[in-house]
Amino acid sequence: MTNLFDVREASFDGAAVPGELKGREWDLAVIGDGGIDQRSEAACAYGKEHASTCFQLGYSVEDRMLLLDGTKAKYGALRSRLHGCKRLLIEATSLNCPEIINLLRSVREERVEQVSFLYLEPSEYRRTIQGRLSDYRDFDLSNNSRFQSIHGFMTDMSNLPPGQAVFFLGFEKARLAQAFEQEEALQLWQSHAVIGIPAFEPAWEIDTISNNINQLATRDYVFQYCAASSVDAAYLLLVRLLNEDKGGNSVLVAPLGTKPHTIAASLFVAEHNSYDRAVLLYDHPQRRSGRSYNIRKWHLYDVDVAVQR
Helix, strand or coil: CCCCEEEEEEEEECCCCCHHHCCCCEEEEEECCCCCCHHHHHHHHHHHHCEEEEEEEEEECCCCEEEECCEEECHHHHHHHHCCCCEEEEECCCCCHHHHHHHHHHHHHHCCCEEEEEEEEEEEECECCCCCHHHHHCECCEECCCCCCCCCCCCCHHHCCCCEEEEECCCCCHHHHHHHHHCHHHHHCEEEEEEECCCCCCCHHHHHHHHHHHHHCCCCCEEEEECCCCHHHHHHHHHHHHHHCCCCCCEEEEECCCHHHHHHHHHHHHHHCHHHCEEECCCCCEECCCCEEEEEEEEEEEEEECCCC
16 A cells, blocks of 8 residues: 655754755745744744745644634634645644644645755753652643544544554653553554654663653553654654555554654544544643753754645
């Protein structure tokens, strides 16, 4: 079976705009909140400068509605914005999973041929240090919310037979535990824990494992590994798990880790959510201002979309 998305990856060291990206242009750029930290500000500025048109996209968890340039809007309004677009830049540093997956839904329906994701990797994340060595592994990145479905990707897990649940893990230890507390049906699913190795920074994977170790010890996880910065490896991992399940059961994806892994999860769910083959589980964390420091690398993921007949 041919995959809908074909991902090509390029990475560039340093905080300045890479020379290789200075000449790139898109028909449309979609950005999020550029005021979160230095890298989101730089990434949004790049999107504005390198596309013919640009707009800001958000998502209201309370209303389960999109926000187009700050105004509540239904999905059809987003689709209209993408009509006629051939080359789309999605600024993933500032956008979250709900915006990304809705954009990919529009990409399929409006037959956008080429999509690029921009992601700026930080030099360091903000940590909470309270005097004990163990506290150095605590990160101050977001205020976690409850797991809630995204309009257009809603599934009642109580009506699904148990399948495979894939958790892309990050630094925040409460998120994995909360998933099982809220969704009791997950107890019967085969659980996979995906660790980002190689990590953005050597030893950051130890923070991920240490912060999730208590929850990981409570059940029999299958451990999977792919580079923290690789959209392609994470996407192909999910496709492999889907293809290996000959019973046609669901693959549930919980993107709790790096943004490249969130992009991969969104690609996978957008491609396979028909008939509940792919199910999204997401907790809508509210990112804190100043959550990271400086810019280590620029990543560009070019995605070719197969023509659907």
